[in-house]
Amino acid sequence: MHIEQRELPQAEADNPVLAIRAAVKRFGARTALNGLDLTLRAGEVFALLGPNGAGKTTTINLILGFLKPDAGAVQVCGIEAGSDPVGARGHVAYIPEQVALYPGLSGIENLRYFATLAGLDLSVDASRRLLTEAGLPEEAQGRPAASYSKGMRQKVGIAVALARQARLLLLDEPTSGLDPSAAADFSVTVRHAAERGTAVLMATHDLYRVREMADRVGVLSRGRIVEDIDPKTLDHVALEHLYIERLAEITA
Amino acid sequence: MKRVAAELALTVRDARVRWIGAMLVLLLALTGFGAWREAQLYAAQAAQITAAERARWLGQDAKNPHSADHFGLWVFRPSAPLAVLDPGTEPYTGRMVRVEAHVFNDAVYRAVQDAGPLVRTGLGTIADIVQLVVPLAAILLGFSAFAADRERGTLRLALGNGAPPGRLFAARFAALLLVLILVVGCPLLAIGGLVMTGQDGADWQVPARLLSWIAVQIAYASVFLLLAMLVSLVARTARAALAAALVAWVLLCVAAPRLATASVDALAPALSYREVRARIDAGFRAHKTAEAGDERAREVLTRYGVDNASELPVDLDGLMMFENESHNFAVYDRELGAFFESLASQERAFAWAGLLSPRVALQALSQTLAGTDFAQHAHFVWSAEAYRRRISERMNGEIRDRPQQGRGRLIAGSELWQQIPPFVHAPLPFTQSLADARVPALVLALWLALLAGLSLPMIRRLKP
Numbered sequence A: 001m002h003i004e005q006r007e008l009p010q011a012e013a014d015n016p017v018l019a020i021r022a023a024v025k026r027f028g029a030r031t032a033l034n035g036l037d038l039t040l041r042a043g044e045v046f047a048l049l050g051p052n053g054a055g056k057t058t059t060i061n062l063i064l065g066f067l068k069p070d071a072g073a074v075q076v077c078g079i080e081a082g083s084d085p086v087g088a089r090g091h092v093a094y095i096p097e098q099v100a101l102y103p104g105l106s107g108i109e110n111l112r113y114f115a116t117l118a119g120l121d122l123s124v125d126a127s128r129r130l131l132t133e134a135g136l137p138e139e140a141q142g143r144p145a146a147s148y149s150k151g152m153r154q155k156v157g158i159a160v161a162l163a164r165q166a167r168l169l170l171l172d173e174p175t176s177g178l179d180p181s182a183a184a185d186f187s188v189t190v191r192h193a194a195e196r197g198t199a200v201l202m203a204t205h206d207l208y209r210v211r212e213m214a215d216r217v218g219v220l221s222r223g224r225i226v227e228d229i230d231p232k233t234l235d236h237v238a239l240e241h242l243y244i245e246r247l248a249e250i251t252a
Numbered sequence B: 001m002k003r004v005a006a007e008l009a010l011t012v013r014d015a016r017v018r019w020i021g022a023m024l025v026l027l028l029a030l031t032g033f034g035a036w037r038e039a040q041l042y043a044a045q046a047a048q049i050t051a052a053e054r055a056r057w058l059g060q061d062a063k064n065p066h067s068a069d070h071f072g073l074w075v076f077r078p079s080a081p082l083a084v085l086d087p088g089t090e091p092y093t094g095r096m097v098r099v100e101a102h103v104f105n106d107a108v109y110r111a112v113q114d115a116g117p118l119v120r121t122g123l124g125t126i127a128d129i130v131q132l133v134v135p136l137a138a139i140l141l142g143f144s145a146f147a148a149d150r151e152r153g154t155l156r157l158a159l160g161n162g163a164p165p166g167r168l169f170a171a172r173f174a175a176l177l178l179v180l181i182l183v184v185g186c187p188l189l190a191i192g193g194l195v196m197t198g199q200d201g202a203d204w205q206v207p208a209r210l211l212s213w214i215a216v217q218i219a220y221a222s223v224f225l226l227l228a229m230l231v232s233l234v235a236r237t238a239r240a241a242l243a244a245a246l247v248a249w250v251l252l253c254v255a256a257p258r259l260a261t262a263s264v265d266a267l268a269p270a271l272s273y274r275e276v277r278a279r280i281d282a283g284f285r286a287h288k289t290a291e292a293g294d295e296r297a298r299e300v301l302t303r304y305g306v307d308n309a310s311e312l313p314v315d316l317d318g319l320m321m322f323e324n325e326s327h328n329f330a331v332y333d334r335e336l337g338a339f340f341e342s343l344a345s346q347e348r349a350f351a352w353a354g355l356l357s358p359r360v361a362l363q364a365l366s367q368t369l370a371g372t373d374f375a376q377h378a379h380f381v382w383s384a385e386a387y388r389r390r391i392s393e394r395m396n397g398e399i400r401d402r403p404q405q406g407r408g409r410l411i412a413g414s415e416l417w418q419q420i421p422p423f424v425h426a427p428l429p430f431t432q433s434l435a436d437a438r439v440p441a442l443v444l445a446l447w448l449a450l451l452a453g454l455s456l457p458m459i460r461r462l463k464p
C-alpha cells in the first residue's frame, strides 16, 4: 500500500478501536449472540473463528449498526453503533462475504463510485494502483464487472475497503472466494494495513489462514467468545484440535 | 456535488432511464405541438369572427336602437396562451358569448359542443400527461433507488464503507430530479417558448406564468419521486418497491381525485342552475306585470310633475326600458352572482381537497397559474355582461333622450353603432392568480413536507 496513513494522537491510539461489551442479539426465539465481549486495539488483527451459523456475520452487523443489540453495547472509536450507526461507520471499512458490484460499471468505475459515496475523491491512477494492490489484474480493471468471478469481485471489494483508510477493517469470510495464491496475497495486504495501525476483525472458518494473519483468535461458541488465544503459541495441529473441541461443544 | 455527479452519471447510463426520458420528451412534444397548432387555429378563427361580427354590427341597417340591442353580436373569450399547456376549465365553458338585449349569457358548462377537436378525441392534454404520466415516470425512475441496491447487495458495500445514508438519498434524489427537469421541464419550457413567439399575450404575463407553472409541475413530480424513493428505502426487492409505488399512484392519481370530487359536491354543493334561472324569471315576472308597469309610468309622470306622457322632456318608453333594465341587472347580479359564488367556493373547496391527493392540488394550482381556472372564466363572463349592459344602456338612453312626440319610432344609424367600442377583455392579472394559488400551493407544499418528513427517519435507519 502506498497510501499514507493518517497520524493518530497517542491518546486516541490507546483507546480501543472496537469495544463490544456483553452484546446480546436474538432472532425470535433463537439467541445468536449471548453476552459477547470483544476489545480490539489499533494494529491488532483478530480472527473470529466459528462454524456456519455461529454468529460471526451477526457480530459484524452489530458493529456496522445494521442490527441493534438487544442488550450490551457496541462502540467503534467511542461511538455507539446502535444509536449512531452512521457515525460509527465513518471509521469502518467493510468487505462483505458476497461483494456485489454494479455489473455495467468496470472495476475502476465501481471503485471510484463507492469511493465518491464515501466522500473520497479517487483518481483513475490511484484506483488502478489500489486494484492492482488488491490483486485485480490490470487488463480486467477496465472490463464491466458483469464478467467478473466471485474472486475478482472480492478484490474490488478489498480495494474499496483499502481506499477508506479506516481505523477498523471488517472482513466477513474474506478468503472464501479467493484462490490460494490470491488468499496469500490478501494476507500480506491485511498485515500491511495492520502495521499502519488499522484494527482488523476477520470472521472466518478458514483455520489455515488464521495462523498467518491473526494476532489473536477468538472461538465463537453459543454466542460468546470462549477462547481468546495467540495463534503463534500453538501449532496448526493444536489449533485445529482446540477448534474441533469447541465445535463439538456447540453441536453437543 | 461530487456525489450528485456520480449518481447522475450512473443514472443516465441506465437504459431504462433513457427510454423513459425519450418517451416523455416525445409525448410532451407531440401533444404540446398539437395543442399549439390548435390554439393558433382557434386564435385565427376568433380574430376572423370577431372582425366579421364587428363589421356586421357597424354595417347593420338604420333601425330603432332597441332593435339594434336585440340584433346583438357575438364576443369571443380570448384563450389563455398557456391553455396550450393546461386548458383547465376552457373546454367545459363556452368560448363565445352572445351579447344581446335582456339576456345574460353565462356560458357555464357549455361542454363538448364547442370544445376543440383535441378534447373531443379524448387525446389528452399536456396537463393530463403531467398529472398522470409524469408521476408514473417519476415512480419508474425512483422505485429502484435503494431497493435494487439492496437486492443486488451493493447497498451493503456502500453503507459498510462510509456512504452516509442522508447524503446518498439527497444525491440520488437530486440526480433523478435533474433527469425529470431535463425530460419534463425542458420540453415544457420549449412549448411555452413556442407559445410566446406566436401570440401577443402581453396582458397575460406569460413568462412569469410559464415559469411558475413549470416549477409547480416539477414540484408535483418530486412528490412522486420522493414517494417512490421512500418505498424503496424499506422494500426488500425492487419489484416489491415498484408494486407498492404503483398502488400508491393508483390511489393518489386515480382513486383519490374521484373521492375529492364527490366530497366537494357533497360538502359544498353548487346552486342548481335551473333553480337560479327560475328565480331570475320570477324576479323579472314580478316586475313585468301590467299593473306594475302602469304604476311605474304614473310614478314617472309624478316625478316630472306632468299629467301626460307627451309633456315629458324624455321618451317615456325609453326611460322605462332603461329603468327596467336596471332592475333586471340587479336581479342578475344577485342570482347569478350567488350562482357564480357557489361555483367559486366549490373551486376553493377543491383546492383543500388536494389534501386527499396531490393531483387535485396540482389541478387547481396548474389552472390558476395557466390562467384557465374558473375565476378567469367568471371574470370573462362578467366583463362580457358589463359590455352587454353598456350597449343596452347606450341604446335605451338614446331612445329615452330623444322623445319622438308622436313622430313614430326613433331610427338610429351607424353613428350610434360606432359609439359602441369593440369588446376588449383584460384577463385577471397574474398577481390575482398568485393570490388564488395560495391554498393549492400550500397543500402541495404540505405533501412534499409530509413525504420529506416521513423519509427522514427511514433514511436514518437505512439498512442493506
Ligand SMILES: Nc1ncnc2c1ncn2[C@@H]1O[C@H](COP(=O)(O)OP(=O)(O)O)[C@@H](O)[C@H]1O
Binding pocket: A027, A030, A032, A050, A051, A052, A053, A054, A055, A056, A057, A058, A059
Ligand atoms: N436476519 C436474521 N433473522 C433470523 N435469524 C438470523 C438472522 N441473521 C442471522 N440469523 C441466525 O443467527 C445465527 C447466526 O448467524 P450468522 O451471524 O449469519 O452466522 P455466521 O456468519 O457465523 O455463519 C444463525 O443461526 C442464523 O440463522
Ligand SMILES: [Mg+2]
Binding pocket: A056, A057, A058, A097, A172
Ligand atoms: Mg456469515
